[in-house]
Amino acid sequence: MRAKRLIASIATTILVASGLSLVQGAAPAAAIEGPLPSNVAPTWQTNGQVTAIAVVGENVYIGGRFTSVRLPGRPIGSGEIARNHLAAFEVATGRLVTSFNYDVNAPVHSLQSSADGKTLYVGGDFSTVNGVARNRLAAITVPTTAVPAGVLTSWNPGANARVTSIAASHSAVYVSGSFTSAGGAAKQRLAALNPGTGAVLPTFTAAADNVVYQLALSSGGTKLYLAGAFQSVNGDPDSHAAAVLDSATGTILPFPAGSVIPPRTASCIVEAKSVKTDSSGAYFGVEGSGLGCFDGTFAANNDGTLRWQSKCLGATQAVQPIGGILYTGSHTHDCSGDRPADPNAFPELGSLKGLSRHLLSRSTTNGLLGTWYPNTDGGPNNAGLGPRVMATDGSQLFVGGEFTTVNGLPQQGFARFDPATGDLASPSRPAPPTAVARAGGKVSIYVQTSLDTDDTHLTVRLFRDGGSTPIATAAVNSLFWKRPVLTFSDDALPVGTSHSYTADVKETSGPRVGPRSLPSRTITVIRTATGYPAAVDPDSPVLFWRLGDAGSPLTADSSNTKNPGGLTLGGGGLSYNAAGAIAGNTAVTLNGTTGYISATRGQNSPGTFSIEAWFKTTSVKGGRIFGFGNQQGGLDLYGNPVPSRQYDKHLYLANDGRLVFGVHAGRAITLTTPGRYNNGAWHHVVGTQGPLGMTLYVDGRKIAQNTQATNAQYYGYWRMGGDNLTGWPLAPTSRFLAGTLDEVAVYNRVLALTSVQRHYVASGRRLS
Numbered sequence: 001m002r003a004k005r006l007i008a009s010i011a012t013t014i015l016v017a018s019g020l021s022l023v024q025g026a027a028p029a030a031a032i033e034g035p036l037p038s039n040v041a042p043t044w045q046t047n048g049q050v051t052a053i054a055v056v057g058e059n060v061y062i063g064g065r066f067t068s069v070r071l072p073g074r075p076i077g078s079g080e081i082a083r084n085h086l087a088a089f090e091v092a093t094g095r096l097v098t099s100f101n102y103d104v105n106a107p108v109h110s111l112q113s114s115a116d117g118k119t120l121y122v123g124g125d126f127s128t129v130n131g132v133a134r135n136r137l138a139a140i141t142v143p144t145t146a147v148p149a150g151v152l153t154s155w156n157p158g159a160n161a162r163v164t165s166i167a168a169s170h171s172a173v174y175v176s177g178s179f180t181s182a183g184g185a186a187k188q189r190l191a192a193l194n195p196g197t198g199a200v201l202p203t204f205t206a207a208a209d210n211v212v213y214q215l216a217l218s219s220g221g222t223k224l225y226l227a228g229a230f231q232s233v234n235g236d237p238d239s240h241a242a243a244v245l246d247s248a249t250g251t252i253l254p255f256p257a258g259s260v261i262p263p264r265t266a267s268c269i270v271e272a273k274s275v276k277t278d279s280s281g282a283y284f285g286v287e288g289s290g291l292g293c294f295d296g297t298f299a300a301n302n303d304g305t306l307r308w309q310s311k312c313l314g315a316t317q318a319v320q321p322i323g324g325i326l327y328t329g330s331h332t333h334d335c336s337g338d339r340p341a342d343p344n345a346f347p348e349l350g351s352l353k354g355l356s357r358h359l360l361s362r363s364t365t366n367g368l369l370g371t372w373y374p375n376t377d378g379g380p381n382n383a384g385l386g387p388r389v390m391a392t393d394g395s396q397l398f399v400g401g402e403f404t405t406v407n408g409l410p411q412q413g414f415a416r417f418d419p420a421t422g423d424l425a426s427p428s429r430p431a432p433p434t435a436v437a438r439a440g441g442k443v444s445i446y447v448q449t450s451l452d453t454d455d456t457h458l459t460v461r462l463f464r465d466g467g468s469t470p471i472a473t474a475a476v477n478s479l480f481w482k483r484p485v486l487t488f489s490d491d492a493l494p495v496g497t498s499h500s501y502t503a504d505v506k507e508t509s510g511p512r513v514g515p516r517s518l519p520s521r522t523i524t525v526i527r528t529a530t531g532y533p534a535a536v537d538p539d540s541p542v543l544f545w546r547l548g549d550a551g552s553p554l555t556a557d558s559s560n561t562k563n564p565g566g567l568t569l570g571g572g573g574l575s576y577n578a579a580g581a582i583a584g585n586t587a588v589t590l591n592g593t594t595g596y597i598s599a600t601r602g603q604n605s606p607g608t609f610s611i612e613a614w615f616k617t618t619s620v621k622g623g624r625i626f627g628f629g630n631q632q633g634g635l636d637l638y639g640n641p642v643p644s645r646q647y648d649k650h651l652y653l654a655n656d657g658r659l660v661f662g663v664h665a666g667r668a669i670t671l672t673t674p675g676r677y678n679n680g681a682w683h684h685v686v687g688t689q690g691p692l693g694m695t696l697y698v699d700g701r702k703i704a705q706n707t708q709a710t711n712a713q714y715y716g717y718w719r720m721g722g723d724n725l726t727g728w729p730l731a732p733t734s735r736f737l738a739g740t741l742d743e744v745a746v747y748n749r750v751l752a753l754t755s756v757q758r759h760y761v762a763s764g765r766r767l768s
Contacts (some may be wrong), residue, residue, distance in 0.1 A: 035323060036361075036397055036417045036453035038374040039424040040406050042072045043094025046413030047080060047380075050400030053391035053414075056112035056120055056142050059088045059097055060391070060398055062414055063108025063124065069096060073410055074679035082232050085207045087121065088143070091393055094416060099148035102140065109177075112196060118142055119153065121173060123163030127331065135199075137175065137182075157183040157198030159191075167215040170248065170673075172201055174224055176212035187228070190250070206250030208233050213272070214256045218302070219279045222247055227272035228343030229285055231264055238265070242272040242284050244304060246700065257300035258310050259288065268293040272578060274389075275603050278321045278364065281307060285316030296337075297328060299367060308367035311337030311346070314356060320390035320397060326364045329387025331356035331378060333367065333637070344369035346481040353639030354378065356388035357480070360401065372451040374417070377476050395419055411610070416674070419514025427452040427505035427514030432567065433462070433500050434549050436519040436556035439537070445488040446554040446564055447503045449478040450514060459509040462488050465499055468520070475508055485554060485564040485600050493525045521550045532582045533558060536745060539755050543599065543718060543746040548585040551576045555597050559745075564600040566720065567633070571738075574721070574760035581614035581682040581742040582763050588721075592623060592738025594641055596721035598632050605713050610688040610747040611651060612759065613720070618680045622732020625651040626744055629723045630716040643724035643735065646714045650723070651687050653678060653737060655732035661687035661696040661704075663711035668728050671696040671704035684760050690750035700760035700767045702753060720744050 004342040012228050024591035028748055031764040048066035055061075068080035069087050072094065080094065090095035111124035122129070122138045129138045129152055136625055139155035141147065147658050151470040161179040168174070174193040175182060182191040192204035212228035226233065233239040234252055241261045244253045261270050268290035281301045299315050316333030323325075333351035335342070348368075349355040358378065361370035376386040379402035397417040404412045428450040435445045444671035449460055458478050461470035476484040493499065501520045506513040529537050536544060537552040537560070544559040545566055555566035566573055573595025582589035590596070613626045627650020634642040648664035657676030663669055677683045686697040693707040722736030757767060 041418035047403040052111040056113040227275040229271040235366040257302040257306035287315040318390040350635035350639035367373040426512040429515040433520040434554040541745040587742035610751040614742040623737030
């Protein structure tokens, strides 16, 4: 084995999962490793939305908009057992409690155990339970061995509209919702009821001007937290969406943390959808309507002061603290508002294309995101928000909502995550490595790390020629949105031998190993470069994308810099193995709307440089062939590629087929060809800039030049196939090129005419 000659390095630029986004930055802080695995524990599921969960004793009770339940994994309609809006499962196994079967005639929105654990309080839209009149509030005794079905009690306070939440102490049952009367008395969306009789407790006099979605008592029971759509409580407009009351009197208590929620305006409506407590304070989930409105989570200390705020966007519907970690249910799609304080905060994922994270974790102490990465869908047709409610028995997490899958597998309405199941999640299969032969008997191999949804500390293992023993390994920290790109160098191989490479990923501290990748293309070891590369290498390119890759997300860099190369982006906007400009090498075809390749490493923009590409197109909408920009990748809210905000040092095609080479130096400065090159033939284009100015070459001939010696300086990335062209002369209709590209290179010097012509002739073509 030649493992001692293998070198692995980790690229500082990281690829986002599923081609969503790219970011550059330092390695993230140590992952917040929680007790919960990402794999779901077996449990029965529902045929509709779950909106309420309560754990009482050995059972977990669920309520919602469902009418039947079924075994885990089964498709809807298969083996359904009737349960109208209320059901019970065993906490330890997830099995249906068959003895508990109450016919509730309309959706259940709230479930709560009594303080002594003997009674289950039920709230919602219903008017009967088992045919007995119960207007939106009911109480059922918890099943016992002696009475396995429980009993509908005589507790019957009633409410005139929906009950959304219930909280209970030994002395009171607190209810909230959209009602204006409860317990036979006028009560504006809040009431405290006698646990025995259901009568209103007259000492509690709070009122809200709009719906209160959720209640939570402090750990000591002296405070009652409110989350809702209200704009005032007890007439106080400073208590909007989130508030805290004295649980005995309903008097408003100081809550400065609530100031993170902005007052309602026509363009920004913020509602608190959930609140939960632990011994240190309270945690709120918030939904904002309006571009950029507060849409995340925040934590308040017991004294009402703000502990932390997360500005992630994505309508947080549910929160649940467990052992120092806050689990959230949402459709979070953009956490860039938490940068740079949170190293795990991810950029926009493309929410309106259904690209969201519905389950996340974060520290209860500081709010930093964790690395627990299971996920649900958003419900039927992925049109909803997914999770709507969470609960715990102290160790498990129970999740309810409108989702139909968890981790891509069928599981509708209800799921549980149980530490007792252990870690069953293995790293996913990496894409085939990308390999390139170098002079001197060397091969460079590039591997993109895969993902383990509950263990981010992974080890990538590289294998040669299908061997069973890895020839190199590298430890990495891989997040769902940042997957390291590794560069391995396999040196001193016998010239003329052929090799292929595979990779797998294992947990660094655990036993689980993911499936091995498909093999790279077969590489023949060379002593010296021949053909077209032999013409290019003497000019010392710092980036050389030959684009002959078979389809890996990584584009090999054939320059001697051993850069990790490029990353394929665009969500299917590229295809491989097209006939290339150079015999014996293939090229990449771009769709003209989304496809592009971005360098894995950023850099300061060069003052002196040359850029080179071969292209073929018939497009009349133009597009950017190659250039520099400050945006490596990423998607906007609509799932479209994000353009750079600074951009120059580029070659692009105008709608009429003319080529433009431009830099920015306080203004756009360009060289433009008189001829047109969208004729479906291969063309070689080079743009250079140095102390003597700019020069544009096409097909081995100098076309235009000037004396502009400077350009804009900023940090950015080389990008091929598309980027911003707004404001540039002859800016085309499309910023993405529809066509075929090949043999792209960058040099940190000015290519002379002799070099340009040597490259052109090396393609097998003659100068005209």
